Amino acid sequence: MADYRIALVPGDGVGPEVISSARQVLEAVAVRTGIEFAFASFLAGKAAYDETGNSLPDATLDGIRNADAALMGAMSTGLVPPPSPMGVLRRALDLYADVRPIQSYPGVWCLRDNLDLYVVRENTEGFLADRNLYKGSGEFMPDPDTVLSLRVITRKNSRRIARFCFELARNLRRKKITVAHKANVLRLGCGFFLEIVREAGKEYPEITLEDTYVDSVANDLVRHPERFDVILTTNLFGDILSDEAAALVSSLVPTANFGADCALFRPIHEALLPQPGKNVANPLPTILCGQMMLDWLGETEAAWVLQEAVRRFLADGKDFPADLGGSGTTTEVTVAVCRKVKEIE
Incomplete structure (x- = not known):
């Protein structure tokens, strides 16, 4: 017992x-x-x-x-x-790891009857100003007319969330991880995160790794949510995508x-x-x-x-x-x- x-x-x-x-x-x-x-x-x-x-x-x-x-x-x-x-x-x-399972339930509205996916987000850095610095806030005003917001991406935290996500996918017998990013415009931050995830993925050859722009992921969550198995992303993107995904199953999440x-x-x-x-x-x-x-x-x-x-x-x-x-x-x-x-x- x-x-x-x-x-x-x-x-x-x-x-x-x-x-x-x-x-x-x-x-x-x-x-x-x-x-x-x-x-x-x-x-x-x-x-x-x-x-x-x-x-x-x-x-x-x-x-x-x-x-x-x-x-x-x-x-x-x-x-x-x-x-x-x-x-x-x-x-x-x-x-450091925020995990949200998105699953359909009987008797309540769900976008699809068989939704079953996970959203995994890094939870300690990124754009969220309340947690990306050791002391102080990552958002500040150098003068009354200007606001600056910092985004923090580190190798250590990116590597461990990537490995966490691959281990989660392996344990759940999931076949695919989709990395949501915006490396076309945030070339250094998202590009760095994506590079580290790809490197970690080499240790998990049985899991398919794809990367998709975050706006396309947001679109496909509504149009074709069945294409996703596990979504991995950085903090702010994950905050938004996981709330969107929850709405697909009446927020029973x-x-x-x-x-x-x-x-x-x-x-x-x-x-x-x-x-x-x-x-x-x-x-x-x-x-x-x-x-x-x-x-x-x-x-x-x-x-x-x-x-x-x-x-x-x-x-x-x-x-x-x-x-x-x-x-x-x-x-x-x-x-x-x-x-x-x-x-x-």
């Missing part, structure tokens, strides 16, 4: 509501499969700032470091002074941030838009984060049970949350998924 320490970081807004839902489903899966979880909650975001004066306390970082995995809700980063707590979190834990020694799972932002306290938030993306977490922990049976419970709930077409066209409350969705977990033989 496995025992896992899970750090819960509910955060702000509807974060506590959807984290509570995910915990309840994980507890149902634990009863069903014999796993044991030891949950511990930590503050982050505005809730942390209001209580401690720090939007990301050291106790939260230590709690995540000491856990087997972490599950996060939402953080109101725009309501706290800089630096961004998510940027600090990624740097402090070196969460978890996200994983991986470092060398830890992993953090959280839903995409679109899943966290409703007003808190109304019991109308869609908990399914956060629940699916639990499935992704179980897979990463090596609990493949438990991961299958959780995902199958979500599939069966969606196939029934009852108690859908508001953002999927129904009137089901957060509580009703959670109870229904827990019931499906118990019904699986």
